[in-house]
Amino acid sequence: MRASRLVLTMLSVFALAGCGGTAATAENPAPSSVASAPPVIASDPAGRSAPTPAHPAPPSRSPSTAPSAAAATTIDARMATARALIAKKPGTIGLVVRDRVTGTVWRAGNTTQLNWTASTIKLALSSAILERAHAGQVTLTATDKKYMRLSLVNSDNDATTALWNTFHGADMLTRFRDTYGMSTLGVVPGNTVFWRNLHCSTQDLANLMSYVLDRMDATDRAYLVTTLREVAPFQHWGVWGAGTSMHPGNKNGWAQKPDDGITHWVTHSVGFAGDHERYVVAVTYRLTASGTLPQGAHTVSDLVATVFGATTPAAISFPT
Template sequence: MARVLASVVGVAALTFTLIVPAAQARPAPSAAAAIVEDQMSSGFDRELRRRIAAAQAYAESRPGVTGVVVRDRRTGAVWRNANAATHAWGCSVPKLAMAVDLLLRNDSGAVRLTDEDRRLIHLMLNSSDNDAATTLWNRYGGEDFATRFPSYGMTDMRFTDEHPHTWGWILTTPDDLDRLMNHVLGKLPAAHRDYLVGELRAVDPNQQWGVWGAGPAAAPGNKNGWADDNDDGSWIMNSVGFVGPEERFSVAIMSNTQVVENGFEVGKETTTKISAILFQGYFR
């Protein structure tokens, strides 16, 4: 396997092994509906409960494995589907954790960010610029970054001995991404929160999929990550973000296409359609 991150803006070409649950027989429709109900905590309205069931049915119809977490930050309701704890490569999504870490370390005086550093933070959030992320990773501690990521919610994350310990080779879960986004939205100082929300709402067109599929009325923001498996052509497609007034809902989606043709487009469609089913037309 190749073990080198591609230094291409917005694309991380990786080889990897996805950790997935053993294959299981798909339950009958009535049983599937009951499972979705069991995965939801109280606090979702009837309309969103219907949409969640439809999103899960769609996810099950798609190639591969897709994990989803939706959180209502107002009521505390959470939907975690059966793959929410499944590990896969984080690809470019850990760049958001890097930005959190750099802003907080600058506050504490542990580092002093320059104007150039802030430009690089913008690039890795806006267009998922790999060169910007790698420069900051090497400049401000390398693997040491990841020792603080659990403090921002990424308690499932880990490196492997088979791959370099760098931002693109972090195994993580939808649960991790949900906690990371809620750390950004609920625990950061207001100035940092507002900055990151603004960045994620104004991403480059190459990031306008996944959670972005909620549509303009939902005022979405997201950080996406994607990578191809050079061995078989399948893709990992990740999207974490927020939708709604005052960023009411957080959404985390990780999908491994497990297909050998057009994996990028398949995964992009899967993650975007899930968000559309959940939230397009929900906000009026």
């Protein structure tokens, strides 16, 4: 009994530390201006699309599963149900699903609205640090590696801040935009340049996950895939809603943030599902002022579950 209480206490501590709530203070550098660019993948009016020439063809690391027209048709039908669910929910939801085998992309809701990234940006930060280390530009200490795992698995804010400061996170924003395809990423107006003060779109997050799976060095990619599948139980929602048979992995973001003078929850999730990480999934939700964390977590999880034919309401766990 005493051990069970200890585990619950530790999870509660991680959850509270998990996904930065308020904006950072003036101790951080001044914000930089950000140029916007259109998403790298364009959709048709029905919300389904194929990559445009601006989106390079996936390399040989793409999943080996044979392309399936039937699978695409099934997701088409399920996306119609997902759009109906989105239409009933207050606030703003965006959903992007990309099939890495066929290149087909499905969208629902508002996938271009800028939202506070919350802790989803921790995936971009870790990706950049890993790539710089691989290129011999930086050396990761045992402490750095510990902090990276804490940042991704436990969504630990202090560990993330340590990484941001050690590896000059403010200098990484250009990489996030130009290399990772997060073209509309920027600093929330009126805030300093800090990982907790960034905003991006659902499409930005989908582009980031696509980069990790399609473009990163195999060793770095394997580390991120494995780690995102090992996230703490309070991140078992969002993309996790695809169900265990889809072998999901995700990095979630949840926080109370201000927009237009109103404080509200955001509940975002970015990750992958399917054999060989076949599907890239990104879902964002900006709730209204009266919305709650459970409502947000359940909504984005049920959306993903709907797309992949999993049971709804999705069986999830999230911070309390």
